[in-house]
Amino acid sequence: MKIAFDAKRFFHNTSGLGNYSRDLVRILSQYYPENEYLLLNKNRSERGKEILERPHVRFVETSKGNLSRQFKMGKDAQKEGAQIFHGLSGELPLKWGKEPIKKIVTIHDLIFMRYPQYYSFFDRKIHLWKFKKAAVSADKIIAISEQTKRDIITYLKVPETKIEVIYQGCHKAFKEQQSAEFIQLTKEKFNLPERFILNVGTIEDRKNLLNIVKGINGTEIPLVVVGRKTNYYKKVEAFIRKNKMEKQVLFLEEVSMDELAVIYKLADIFVYPSFFEGFGIPVIEALFSKTAVITSNVSCLPEAGGEDSVYVDPKSFEDIRAKIKFLWENGSERKRRAEKSFTFVQKFNDEPIAAQLMDLYKKIL
Template sequence: MKILVHPQTFNLQKYGGISRYYTEILSRLSKNNKVQIPLYGTSNVYYNESVLVTFKQKLYSLYIKLLEKLKIRGLEKTRKRNDKFFEKTILKKDFDVFIPTYYDVSFLKLIDSKPFVLTIYDMIYELFPHFFEDQQKIISSISANKLLLMESATRIIAVSENTKRDIIKIYPHIDESKIDVVYHGCSIKIVDTHTHNLPEKYILFVGTRANYKNFIFLVNSIKELLKLNNDLVLLCAGGGEFDNEEKEYLKELNLENQIIQREFKDDELGLYYKNAICFVFPSLYEGFGIPVLESMVCGCPVVLAKHSSFPEVAGEAGVYYEAGNPEDLKNKIYSLVQNPILRNEFSIKGSDQVKKFSWEKAAAECLAVYKKAYKTSIKQ
């Protein structure tokens, strides 16, 4: 099968869940299918470390890195070159199915009657617009583009049953029969050669902390637990340094030494999960929630609310608290802190649950959807 891929996500992200998703899927599909990704080069780490990257792209990526070191803005020029390369490639029409990697709609005028398959990662902008008030113009544009693409797509892949339900609930005119659910896999590995000055006893929080990620709710839920256990730490991995507002709040609570933030390299995160008492994911909504899989792969118990996609991903391996109930969240975390037998029980459950997910399975299911889209276009 000939698969043409829009390189948009690789132009936009150096790291990120969407570019990781496409790198994992397309790397596997490229073994038995012709996968075209029209790129001169990209700064995306996942792509550049994958089997997808060509020798010319490697050279170009070195050139981009050199420009970055010299503080020359080469990425904008690269994106423009990539855009021209992409347009030239799509106009040849030498493909069976087209795969947009985000919500750019410019290809619609170039694709003619060729089929395309759109992946929807979540409906966060549509469900919680109040969390993005400072980005209203951008979010409105993305949501409008997403809707147009859903209406025009030959088939749609949703990353969870919950995301599929959200699509249909928000846009009931979208044909439910053209939506397929394909779960993510997990890429995380535990690299024991890394040495880190990790706290001896810590609760783990991963990623960004703003608005719907519900970080302050977590802090308020466990502040008394931390004060009663001076050797216990809340470790925030990634998400950038605490901003001034966060620093001030932690100082007010007198917890600035027990709530800390660390950055990590991509291959270091596994150890953060492995050595944690538990991973807490207090997010109000996730289309899928890859950190849930990451935690389970590393044998770390997962504490989360029973909403959005979480029950699908965590299954019986999740330690669920009542959404919006800080006392219940504190009690669930405390039970894991105090009880190593319970921690081990949920670690084993997580190891079993995560076997249901793999990139090999996801790639095979994506290919089946691509073929379905191609067959539909032939019949028409």
């Protein structure tokens, strides 16, 4: 089988959609090396280099020019003899040749519909147009959660039979055991507290960091935050300054994937009270790290967190505070929840996800 991927995000996104793209190609090529995997883009980067070194994974330089991804990439895949084209980030090419090819698109979320206030009018219109076009053109749509599937049905008016839910996993670093020496170096490099709670993700309104900071105000619980700053950071920083919490909240930047995996493992609790997610990969990362999780009782987060995570009302910093204090003061409860959640999270492992993807490819052929 020859499968072509729109590899723009594979090569050029450092997180989110880039991680999804690289992990998907990595696990398929690992468990199903009998197929050929084509990565189509105008250019390549060093990202995913180790995946491209596999003999059955190949970079295909697509036609140059403006809008070539929309108008030429599909035809380029057909010229290469691909039987399936998989758009990994909610889009598919608009033009195709006459050669037969099946089309699959992964849709991660429709947050721009649910929370329009976070997007410009122009961006909302463009996103909706692209997603609708892809949904109509695709033979099958992959939703990364039941929540996303429901949103696709509601907002894109797609029949349920066209959608397959296939969860995504997380980077292999979170499933590996780093050396004692590397753990110590990471502790020292970032000057980590002896005990701390952790939050990971872009520092933006939707991720709700401010309510975590409000929740620990007046306690002595240290918070470590890893994520790219947006304008919302100023609001969080103002609260921290006003309440003299500068020594209590530590912001980290330029953290490698292996360092991040260590930081997850060192944390007592991972706190993620997001208002809405397509899936919530950081929750999975924490569960694989055997770290107890506190997350929101909304959107897809209970799907990712399982029965043994602790759930909060994201709008209530009092609820967040109560749950943090409960777990912070109960080591045996943290351990019990982390161990049971580690059993639950195995369903997001590489092999079962690769098998589901391959079953879908075979089914549409």
